[in-house]
């Protein structure tokens with residue numbers, strides 16, 4: 001099973017392949033915050049420090065939002081991401 005390490009929280013959590021990050025965060029008391037849960041508010045912005053290839057591909061809404069925010073290439077919206085096929089390392093984006 002893939003592992004998600006949240007550097008900000010010094011936590012590593014094992015998840016099922018294809019598991020949504022938002023569900024993992026809600027089950028494990030992480031410091032990643034959520035607002036709209038729909039890719040529209042940016043509250044859940046994270047940086048993928050390692051394993052970006054194991055995060056689900058970006059949809060048009062997420063891409064449009066991140067472009068509007070001039071986000072860095074490794075920034076994603078946690079509410080839109082699933083973990084697929086390998087380990088990732090993330091941190092809260094400031």
Ligand code: FES
Pocket residue numbers: 033034035036037038039040041042043044045077078079080
């Ligand atoms: S919770 Fe609003 S963009 Fe993710």
